[in-house]
Amino acid sequence: MRAGAAARYGIAVRAEAELGEGPTWDPAAGRLLWVDVLGMRVHTYDPSSGRRTVRTTEQHVGAAKPRAGGGLVLNLRDGVALLDPDGAFRWLHREPVPGRRANDAAVAPDGALWAGTMRYDEATGGGTLSRLTGDGGVRTVLPDVTVSNGLGWSPDGRLMYYADTPTRRVDVFDHDAQGVVRGRRPLVEIEEGAGFPDGLTVDADGCVWVALWGGGAVRRYTPGGELDLVVEVPAPLTTACAFGGPDLTDLYITTARVGLRAPHPVSGSVLVVPGVGRGAPQPAFAG
Template sequence: MNPRVEVAVPGAAAVGEGPHWDAATATLSWVDIPAGAIHRAAGAAGEVRTTVLPTSVGAAVPKASGGMVAATGEGFADVGPDGRYAPRPRVLPPGQRMNDAKCDPAGRFWAGSTDLDFAPGQGALHVLTPDGAGHVVLTGLTLPNGMAWSPDGRTMYLVDTMAGELNAFDTDPVRPRLARRRLLAAFAGRGIPDGMALDAAGCLWIAMWGGFRLLRVSPDGDVLAEVPLPVEQPASCAFGGPGLDILYVTTAREGLDLPPGDIAGSVLAVRGLDVTGLPAARFAG
């Protein structure tokens, strides 16, 4: 492994999150949470097109029926191909918002909610199924964040950032439910775990907020490798590119006193990892 890090898309996102590579269109999308901005770039280096929602947005992914589905400050919303914003019925109380979100292999859209003040135990894990139904699957979290599913789809991985934990669950490919929660890893001294991506070998790549690094973690929770980054707050990552061999990393400027020209808030590309990712799922609705 000979990792090489470069700026893929220059930017100044307060909190860049939710990267998603859509293989069908060779398009990278990501968001800036507090700005309510959804960015899309063809080939990751093409012209950036931005849609700004009238609310915060934790993540947005393409829909099989066209457009995107988004996790927002109120719950879930649809965003048409023309950028038209269509909120679904509100599911969150005032003072909360959705954070990171991702589709599982069955095309269900999972999203973590959090209290705006990150009050312990007030976060939850929600899922929007293709028929439009919403479910609360897990409560008692604080800042549910990175999500991934094992290559066979039987295990879901979930980060709770403020707890510094990586958990695993048995998951049901038919019904949106979780079972047999177990702690895989607790991180200290390397930053706090944020968003993550799965590689084809079943290992997890975790962005370590405040840690200037990515970690590669085995399905058993062992740290296998780390990749230094030139930014303090990497927020999430996703494999992309024609060969799914580039790890795109979204980053954040929020809370930092930075000199002019600092690359925090840009999207980075990490090459030379000697691993590939798996195709990201679209929302099946």
């Protein structure tokens, strides 16, 4: 195991997000997308110019991802919606459930959106993981998760990684070209005291990077489940991570401050660790 990357972190976006989440590099626009779930905001950040934008949503927003034709797809409290390039809003799939909200989401190699939900009270089995296609087709893949969180795919698309946070595990599934998953088994289990697995990303070498809620760290695991790198940051509530920049070599880390009695000054900001790895290109939503 190698450590010491904590000394190299910088602040990409200084903010006080309640629940910063879902960093995603948008290569077409050369910018980073991220959300403040509870603050109901979608943020963008252009590292080359420093330009930032903020769009307020009418509901809690779990994730925002680029669409192949421009615009964004949003995982919202009451379902999944589309933002067109001109800013027009429309629902792709609306399914409000009292006491439930959207959480993390990711786009699979085939362009489908995998969108997670959870209950506000985090009741066991109260959340779901569903797969949505660009025409609005939806299939619930996992109906009884608790806090649906990080998702990612191996570079060849044959494996899907997934974290249901309270299980303390990152699981791996076999994934086929039709978007069917099977053979769920643990990749790693996070030991007590180290935090809980939250958002994740998969790099060009097939290694899994997972943010640890309550752990103030991002860990990289090999495809065999071996821990080989720890990136420590002073914000205890690390929520998710993604590679960005022109060469996909900068690791962006979102953080939160919700529930903290004395947040660290960088809690709620987006942090960046330059040159710590090499990400894989992420597909846009095919809708």
